[in-house]
Amino acid sequence: MIAAGAILCLGAAGFLYTRREHISLRPSSILARLEGTNLYNPSEALFKRGNPRQKVVALTMDDGPHPKYLPTILSILAANHVHATFFEVGEMMAKSPNLVRQVLADGNEIGDHTMTHPRLIHLTPAQIKSEIMQCQQTFHAITGKQMNLFRPPGFREDPKILKEIKALGFITVDYTTAAHDFIVKGNFAKPNPIKIAASVMDRLKPGGIILLHDAPGTAEALPELLSEIKAKGYRVVMVSQLLAGLPHPITVATDAGPCTTPMSKIPAYAIADGAKIHH
Template structure:
């Protein structure tokens, strides 16, 4: 009987542990890693300061970020903006430079309606496969297009497909960017069939209906989730259900810059600052420079009380 009780207790413990870490990429493996718990204890699971890498919002707050990648496109971006305006939700759009040129009015509308616009490169390449000089050029060209359209610059960045490495993240930080990750995806993108990493399952998932897209999001949501959606018609049709269901569950939608001010060691970000201010248009210090970085700065460190509150959620 004692052995059975121990076995049952062990299974219950593993079940609880799996439930606790199931939103982490490494699952149980991470839960058994001291470095995993160290990262969580100092807040690096939310934000990696050396790389300016925003990995997730705070677990203590019932809020999520809605992000949309790969636009703008004509019809679906218009539909997304109309839905977001009707629902009173502000999102963060990670846009591709060559598509901005085709739809400048949509970029202006994003800014006018209170959304944030981030850099998703000029041509949407797999950054980890190209020289670092070309990565810089991709970011510069995309930002230049945005400046020409809006008179503002970009301070948020998401690598296409999150195909990145430490050198890319360090470069982005040295250019004044916060790199924004994601942790809840709808698998709503259209894969490149020639990409050897694209599996049959990925191709099948890309054919999802609006209901399937919405269900994938709401079934995996957590406090602090960074939701990844893509600029396409089925996703636009899924937006109302995503918004309504998550609001019914008590979640609040915030932009990425808002979420950054709520993490354990808050970061103040101006997502799209005007460039006519000399200090914002100036060259950005490198990642090894501890001086204040234009367009974003670290806020005061968390208090003992906030750290104690956070520890209760570990």
């Protein structure tokens, strides 16, 4: 009787604990947590979230560089003394190379988000490679550096695609918290900045990767969002720093910092506004 009561109590405590922490008791989930693959899966080089024991979060900004919004976003980040990881589109980088250099010069890092932002599941392996490497080549032409982090457009990928991305030398970066800050095609109503900040804060957890976009709603929501993140005692870091803080740390060379290629050595096609890069 006592044993049955103890089991019941333990069960109830376990249930409450898992409810609060959102931890699954499925055997596969327990094994993943023991191995740490719930955070980083080495077979796919997939980074899912940072160390839940550290009160840090990473800001990620996709789909830029956008000449209209990015300068504002960069100045807000600088004013708050924080850095972000930007997943940029090759075609957009080719149109605004000076912004790409500015992102790095401010101490932020940049990851590959393909050349033209297609859904990878609709492409052949050769097309996937071309999309990723054209973006890499564009970035290299502009900065003399190379990217190590990758994010698939729309998060449309599968284990086979993840392994192809890994073979190209990239770590794929997932997210834990989406801000829903992008403008849906055909809907020109700007997302509400208060709602953007609230939707992030509602789901923020240690080791979180926040998904934002280089978009007008983000620029407006950012000051409030950063002050709320700070008020909750979180430190904002970049994805490479989250990786370095894992229980089994992953070291990637960050591309943050001054560009290594002098302006005179950058091919003309990468400088001209509106230029398309053809390979």
